Amino acid sequence: MTIKLNGRIDSNNAAEIENDILAQLSGQEGAPVEIDASGLEYISSAGLRVLLRIRKNHPDMRITGVNSEVWEILDMTGFTEMIPVEKAYRVVSIEGAEEIGRGANGTIYRIDRDNVVKVYNNADALADIQHEREVAKLALILGIPTAISYDVVKVGESYGSVFELLNARSFSKILANEPERMDWCVKEYVELLGKIHSTVVPEGKLPDMKDTALAWARFMQDHLPAEAGNKLLALIGSIPHDDHMIHGDYHTKNVELQNDEVLLIDMDTLAVGHPIFELASMFNAFIGFSEYDHENIKRFQGFDFETGSTFWHKTLSAYLGTRCETKIREVEDKARIIGYTRLIRRTIVRGETETEEGREKVKMWTEELLGLLDKTDTLLFSRNELELEAATGNLDEVQLFVDERLAEVDCPPKAQMQIGVAVEEIFVNIASYAYAPDKGKATVRVEVTEDPVTVTVTFVDHGVPYDPLAKEDPDVTLPAEKREIGGLGIFMTKQIMDDVAYEYRDGQNILTLKKNL
Amino acid sequence: MLNINKTVENGKAVFALEGRLDTVTAPDLENEVMGSIEDVNELTLDFAGLDYISSAGLRVLLAAQKKMKGRGSMTVTNVNGSIMDIFEVTGFSEILTIE
Amino acid sequence: MNHTEMIDLHMHTTCSDGTDTPEEIIARVRESGIGLFSVTDHDGIKAASIIPPLLSGDDPAFITGVEFSCRDAEGKYHVLGYGYDPDALPIRQIVERGHRLRISKFKARLELLREKFGFTFPREDTEELFVLDNPGKPHIAALMVRHGYAESKEQAFNDYLNRLSLNYEYISPEDAISGIAESGGIPVLAHPCYGDGDQLILGEDMEKRLRRLTGFGLKGVEAFYSGFTPRLCAEMTSFAERFGLYVTAGSDYHGKNKMIAPGDIGPADVSDAPDGLRRFLSDVTIING
Numbered sequence: 001m002t003i004k005l006n007g008r009i010d011s012n013n014a015a016e017i018e019n020d021i022l023a024q025l026s027g028q029e030g031a032p033v034e035i036d037a038s039g040l041e042y043i044s045s046a047g048l049r050v051l052l053r054i055r056k057n058h059p060d061m062r063i064t065g066v067n068s069e070v071w072e073i074l075d076m077t078g079f080t081e082m083i084p085v086e087k088a089y090r091v092v093s094i095e096g097a098e099e100i101g102r103g104a105n106g107t108i109y110r111i112d113r114d115n116v117v118k119v120y121n122n123a124d125a126l127a128d129i130q131h132e133r134e135v136a137k138l139a140l141i142l143g144i145p146t147a148i149s150y151d152v153v154k155v156g157e158s159y160g161s162v163f164e165l166l167n168a169r170s171f172s173k174i175l176a177n178e179p180e181r182m183d184w185c186v187k188e189y190v191e192l193l194g195k196i197h198s199t200v201v202p203e204g205k206l207p208d209m210k211d212t213a214l215a216w217a218r219f220m221q222d223h224l225p226a227e228a229g230n231k232l233l234a235l236i237g238s239i240p241h242d243d244h245m246i247h248g249d250y251h252t253k254n255v256e257l258q259n260d261e262v263l264l265i266d267m268d269t270l271a272v273g274h275p276i277f278e279l280a281s282m283f284n285a286f287i288g289f290s291e292y293d294h295e296n297i298k299r300f301q302g303f304d305f306e307t308g309s310t311f312w313h314k315t316l317s318a319y320l321g322t323r324c325e326t327k328i329r330e331v332e333d334k335a336r337i338i339g340y341t342r343l344i345r346r347t348i349v350r351g352e353t354e355t356e357e358g359r360e361k362v363k364m365w366t367e368e369l370l371g372l373l374d375k376t377d378t379l380l381f382s383r384n385e386l387e388l389e390a391a392t393g394n395l396d397e398v399q400l401f402v403d404e405r406l407a408e409v410d411c412p413p414k415a416q417m418q419i420g421v422a423v424e425e426i427f428v429n430i431a432s433y434a435y436a437p438d439k440g441k442a443t444v445r446v447e448v449t450e451d452p453v454t455v456t457v458t459f460v461d462h463g464v465p466y467d468p469l470a471k472e473d474p475d476v477t478l479p480a481e482k483r484e485i486g487g488l489g490i491f492m493t494k495q496i497m498d499d500v501a502y503e504y505r506d507g508q509n510i511l512t513l514k515k516n517l
Numbered sequence: 518m519l520n521i522n523k524t525v526e527n528g529k530a531v532f533a534l535e536g537r538l539d540t541v542t543a544p545d546l547e548n549e550v551m552g553s554i555e556d557v558n559e560l561t562l563d564f565a566g567l568d569y570i571s572s573a574g575l576r577v578l579l580a581a582q583k584k585m586k587g588r589g590s591m592t593v594t595n596v597n598g599s600i601m602d603i604f605e606v607t608g609f610s611e612i613l614t615i616e
Numbered sequence: 617m618n619h620t621e622m623i624d625l626h627m628h629t630t631c632s633d634g635t636d637t638p639e640e641i642i643a644r645v646r647e648s649g650i651g652l653f654s655v656t657d658h659d660g661i662k663a664a665s666i667i668p669p670l671l672s673g674d675d676p677a678f679i680t681g682v683e684f685s686c687r688d689a690e691g692k693y694h695v696l697g698y699g700y701d702p703d704a705l706p707i708r709q710i711v712e713r714g715h716r717l718r719i720s721k722f723k724a725r726l727e728l729l730r731e732k733f734g735f736t737f738p739r740e741d742t743e744e745l746f747v748l749d750n751p752g753k754p755h756i757a758a759l760m761v762r763h764g765y766a767e768s769k770e771q772a773f774n775d776y777l778n779r780l781s782l783n784y785e786y787i788s789p790e791d792a793i794s795g796i797a798e799s800g801g802i803p804v805l806a807h808p809c810y811g812d813g814d815q816l817i818l819g820e821d822m823e824k825r826l827r828r829l830t831g832f833g834l835k836g837v838e839a840f841y842s843g844f845t846p847r848l849c850a851e852m853t854s855f856a857e858r859f860g861l862y863v864t865a866g867s868d869y870h871g872k873n874k875m876i877a878p879g880d881i882g883p884a885d886v887s888d889a890p891d892g893l894r895r896f897l898s899d900v901t902i903i904n905g
Contacts, residue, residue, distance in 0.1 A: 011814040012778060016770055018875060045810040049843035052883075053875050076818055077809070078847020082883065392540055417569050417599045424571045428540045476608025480582045488607060489572035495606040 001031055006039035009047030018050040025058070033058040038065030038088055043073055055083060062086070089154040092117055092162070100170060101253045102300070103266040105132070106160075116168075117153065117160040118266070125159045126152075128268065132161065135206065136267045142199045142245070145192075146264045167259055171252035175311060176302040182311060188262050189255060190318040193278070196264070199245040201272050209246060209273030210239055213338060219345050224366070228373050232341060235379050239274050246271055246278040251285035252311070253301060276379050279316070279331065280338035286312035288339045292361045320381075321408070324401040326388040331381045333372050338379065340369040382445075390431040390442035390461060398427050398444055402457065405446035409453065415517055418496040419455060422513050425489035426459050426468070434463025434509065453517040454498075461509050467502045468511065469494070518542065520566070521549050528589075530557040535566030538574030547577045551584070558589030565595035570603055582612060592616055621651035622879045625679060625698065626806065626838065626866020631666075632657035632683075632750055635871030638666040644871075645676050648878040652902070654681035656696050656806075656866070659714040659787075660749050664702040671904040678903045682707070682796070683806055684714065687786035690828065692812035693805060695792040696838065696864070699901035700801025710795035714787050715749065721784050722751045728780045729756070735765050735776075753777050790832040797833050802900055804836035804864050805829060808855075809848045818851065826859055836862030836896060840881040843868070849884035856892040862899070863892030 003021055025033065033054065043051075055061045062084040066074065071087050074080050094109045094117065101108035105128055106120040120128055129152055136148050149161035171185050217236045221229035247254070248269030256263045271277075286308040290296035294305035301308065316328050344365050352358030386401045388394050402423050406416050423444070430442045443460040473494075474487045494500050499514035519542035522533040530553055538546060554560070560581065578593070585591040592614045596604065604610040628634030629641050636644055638655065641663075645653045653676055655663040664680035671678055682697045700707050726742060729735040737759055745751040745759075757772035766772035793803040808825075811817050817825060826834070839852035840863070856863045865881040868874070 012773055013770070015874070022875065044814045045816050045843070046814045049810075052843055052845070056880075073816065077816065078845035078850075081847055082845050395539065395541055414599045414602075418602075420569060421571045421603065424539055424573075428573070476606075477611070478608075480579060480586070480612045483579060483608075483612065488575060492572055492603065492607055496603075 001025060001028060002034045002036050004036045004039060005043075008042045008044075009040070009050065010042070010044035011046040014044075014046035014050050017047070018053065021050070021054060025054070029057055030060075031058060032060035033062075035061065035063040036065055037063050037067075037070060040065075040067070040070055043070055045077075048073070048077060048079065051079070051083075064088075087152075089152055089159070092153040092155050092160060094119060094155055101266055103249055103254070103268055105268045108266065110165075111162075114164055114166045115162055116165045117155065117162050118149075119155045119158050119160040121158070123157050123159075129159055129161050132268045135270050138201070138205055139199075139245070139264070139267060139270060142201065144196055144199060144245070144264055145261060146267060163265070165256065165258060165263075165265070168256040168263070171255045171257065172301040172303060174257065175252060175307055179307065182307075182314070185252075186311065186314045186318055188257075189252070190315055192255065192262050192264060193247075193250060193315075193319060196245050196247055196250075197275050197278070200243050201245050203243070206245065207271045208241065209248065209271040209277040210236070210241060212271070213239075213273075213277060213341075216341050216345050219349075220341055223344065223348065224370070228370050231373050232337070232369075235337065235373075235376065239276065239379055242274040243272055244275070246273050246275065248278070248281060249285070250278055250282055251301065274380070276331075276334055276381065277338060279319075279335035280342065282312065282315070283332065283335045283339040284343060288336075288343050288365075292357070292364065321383055322401060322404050324386060324397050324404070326394070326397050327386050327401060330387065334376060334379045334381060337369060337372050337376060340365045340372070344369070384447060385443060385445045387441055387443045390427070390434055390440055390463075392428055392431045394431070395424060395427060398423060401444065402446055405448070406455065409448045409455070409517070411455065411517055415455075415515060419457065419513075419515055422493040422497050422515075423457060425493045426511055426513070429468060429489065430459060430461045430463065430509075433466065434461045455515050455517060457513045459509075459511045459513075462507050463509065465504045466509060467504070469500060469502050519545055521546060523549060523553065525553060525557065528557055529559040529561070530554075531561045531563060533563040533566065537569040538567060538577070539569060539571045540573040543571075543573040543577045546574075547580065550577070550581050554581070554584055554588070557585075560585055560589065560591040562591070562593045563595055564593060564597070564600060567597070567600065570600050572607075575603075575607060575609060578609065578613060590614065622649050623652040623865055624648075624650050624867050624869065624879045624881065625652075625654040625681065625864045626656050626683070626696065626841070627653060627681075627869040627878065628657055628683075628871070629655055629663050631655075631660050631662045633870060633873060635873055638663045639670060641871075642667065642670060642675060644878055650676055650879045652677045652679070652897075653878075654679040654698060654866075656681035656683040658683050658685060658750055659711060659718070661700075661702050661707060661711055662749075664700070668903050673904075675904060679900055680801070680903070682711075684710065684787055684792040685812065686789040686792050687812075688788045688790070691817075691825065692815070693789045693825075693829070694807065694812060695789055695796070695834075696804040696806045696866075697792070697796030697799075697801040698804060698864070698896075700796055700799040704799030706795045706798035707801065710787060710792055713791075717785050717787065718750055718752070719746055721782060722746070722756075724782055724784070725753070725756060725777070725780060728782065729760075729776065732780070733765070733776060735760065735763075737763060789829060789834075793829070793833045797835075800901065802835050802862060802896070803833060804838055804862065805834055806838050806866075807841045807843065807868070808837050808839075808852055810841075810843065818848075822851070822855060826855055826861075830859055830861070834861070836864055836892070838866055839863045839890070839892070840865030840884060841868065842866075842876050842880040842882050844882040844884065846882075846884045849882055853890050853892070856890070861892055862896035863890050864896055865893065 009017055064086040065088040066085055067088055074085050097109035097111050100110050106118045108116050108118045110116050133149050136146050139146050147163040147165055149163050151162040153160050153162055174181055213236050217233045248271050254266045256265055290305055297308045298304050344362050347358050347362050440463050445458040447456045468490045471487050473491050497513045497515050501512045503510050518536040520535040524531045582591055594616045596615055629636050629638045657663055661682050679698050680700055684695045686693045686695050745755050757769040760766040760772040796803040809817055837852050837856050839849055867876050867880040869876050869878045
């Protein structure tokens with residue numbers, strides 16, 4: 001039963017209006033009532049009391065279409081705590097409006113020069129809107145540049161949030177139309193991402209991405225061979241809880257350039273978690289979703305697959321702070337494990353396996369996933385650690401990796417050269433002897449501590465147990481004819497570095513070199 | 518990365534090195550030097566552009582030194598401070614003729 | 617306070633604008649299961665003398681009551697008085713003054729209607745209203761309809777009565793509070809958040825108001841009221857605590873004139889009676905209780 005209120009209700013007409021309403025409701029004790037206040041300009045306390053009395057007989061009562069003044073009154077007096085009250089929403093049309101972004105929960109359109117509206121997919125979206133508003137506020141407080149919604153509107157049957165977003169272009173637009181700016185885009189994009197990932201979120205404010213990923217992994221147990229399924233679950237399970245923020249859908253349509261400021265939009269996927277989850281969704285955005293059909297990314301982002309791949313690669317390189325291809329590939333593979341898990345599950349859950357294309361995609365991704373699972377022991381990555389095949393051909397990669405880490409702490413050139421010599425000696429040693437004639441992996445880790453500034457380079461391999469320090473130093477006083485090269489490298493290393501230590505533990509050779517800068 | 522600039526004239530060979538002399542690049546130098554050594558009685562290795570040397574590089578120097586013995590002279594010139602340290606630590610400063 | 621006992625300290629009879637006579641209201645109260653009640657007619661204390669002799673042993677307990685409509689430069693107030701001696705002079709003087717002021721207001725209104733719109737009414741009709749305790753706009757509106765000056769009471773109000781501006785004297789809250797107190801009663805502010813019934817007074821405005829009125833001797837606030845939300849009740853209870861005031865509970869029952877049930881003191885739960893209410897009930901004079 002809907003009762004319409006119009007004009008004003010105050011002590012002059014409250015009694016009359018009350019009688020009128022009672023007449024309309026007579027014989028319907030306890031029936032649900034909607035008070036349509038869209039015509040109501042003002043209500044005084046006399047009017048409030050009328051509403052209270054009606055509610056006594058009709059506890060299932062709600063008030064809709066309330067204007068801001070009436071809302072103020074209802075809110076101030078605590079009415080809104082007792083009775084569901086819905087504000088009247090401005091109606092906005094998106095006909096002919098340009099779609100500028102799309103997130104998990106809704107689509108963003110530009111409605112005029114200054115404003116955009118995010119239209120939510122779910123018609124019952126008021127709770128989502130409120131949530132996103134709070135999340136955006138939280139992000140802003142924590143220092144992430146973003147836009148805050150200033151109004152809630154109705155768009156057809158759905159709700160939307162309106163944001164002020166003047167003069168803004170998404171990074172997707174820039175990449176599509178100004179390819180020469182790609183490197184600048186990478187730099188800004190990675191800088192913002194770094195800011196997001198270094199933001200600590202107070203407990204309980206945002207969902208934990210790990211929980212979501214575990215749910216995906218559990219789903220996949222029914223769709224992968226047992227061993228692979230268990231491994232996937234274990235890999236994700238071993239990712240430690242992380243309080244740092246991740247965006248959850250960090251693609252270039254969600255990063256806007258407004259005047260000179262870089263803004264993050266579409267906050268409904270904000271969560272906390274280890275950055276590998278973020279990299280997984282980024283991989284999907286640039287590569288995963290369009291692996292099967294390269295046209296997909298063109299439709300969605302506006303630029304082609306190749307541009308997207310290049311951008312992704314450069315982003316990953318800048319984010320990890322390395323040009324070492326081995327390192328980049330290593331982290332990308334970890335991201336792909338989580339990325340494919342999500343893609344496969346999504347395809348199945350949406351019923352897309354009813355089509356040939358859906359089935360092929362799942363097949364393709366599953367194969368990739370199985371291969372990746374086979375060769376991965378952990379989804380964690382460290383910017384300070386490199387694992388690669390111990391082969392002299394990889395020496396340059398190792399040196400590049402170490403040099404990059406040293407450059408971060410402004411290592412003086414002489415010390416850098418010396419450390420490089422030691423690194424070469426040890427690595428070539430491992431490459432030549434640890435696994436011969438077979439092949440094997442070596443891990444190089446670079447750590448820097450302050451006070452005093454000390455660089456520690458650690459080599460780990462699981463080849464034949466070998467203590468290079470046990471070798472006798474060569475006699476460096478011998479003349480040329482009598483000199484041998486053997487043992488010189490280790491000797492040099494011992495002289496150059498301030499401390500060299502070896503241990504054999506858990507089947508691994510661990511050699512630690514230290515130099516004070 | 519190693520660039521080798523070779524000039525040979527009347528039995529005098531000058532190898533101007535630029536870059537790094539390490540496990541990866543040392544074989545290149547070895548090939549170049551050993552390939553030319555037959556006609557040379559004065560071998561100069563100009564290290565002005567060299568930033569780096571490891572034991573692999575030292576190996577090539579030692580081999581060249583031994584080869585030049587009895588054939589002529591070998592000199593290493595324009596050695597920078599860091600590389601000089603390496604020569605000293607390993608005793609190569611005594612073995613090589615450094616200018 | 618007895619947890620099972622219902623109380624209603626704000627009710628109206630035919631002595632003002634209620635539809636139950638004082639006799640009828642006793643029955644009404646008893647039927648509703650109310651154990652303690654007060655009749656707070658507008659600007660009149662007749663019920664305070666009529667009711668006590670009518671109460672027998674198992675009738676509910678009773679507190680004498682009144683509701684004065686007051687005004688001063690700062691605002692409008694309804695001041696309740698409880699437990700006064702209806703024979704005491706101070707309160708009778710206030711009642712008398714109120715009556716005189718009302719009659720002159722009533723006459724002024726009739727005069728304005730005549731001046732502005734040319735409406736006149738036969739003498740017998742107006743004179744029978746002069747002897748009422750509280751003749752007011754509703755009575756004039758009814759007259760206007762009867763004599764064809766308006767088609768309905770609503771129209772009478774909207775087009776004529778509400779357009780008259782009167783310079784009118786009121787009883788000040790200070791006087792009402794003193795009158796009550798000097799007659800052995802406890803002055804309490806009725807439905808404080810609603811001012812005179814049509815306003816909204818909250819937060820800082822309420823604070824200012826209470827500071828002034830307590831300065832005049834106000835001793836309590838009606839925190840439990842049929843028209844309050846839990847939030848408003850909580851606000852008034854909290855003010856009562858802060859200012860060390862009594863707390864009362866009332867419905868504003870008017871009989872058939874308003875859809876308020878006896879004993880309806882709002883959605884807030886009074887079973888966990890605040891201290892202010894407990895103290896009130898132990899300090900106020902209760903008859904037959």
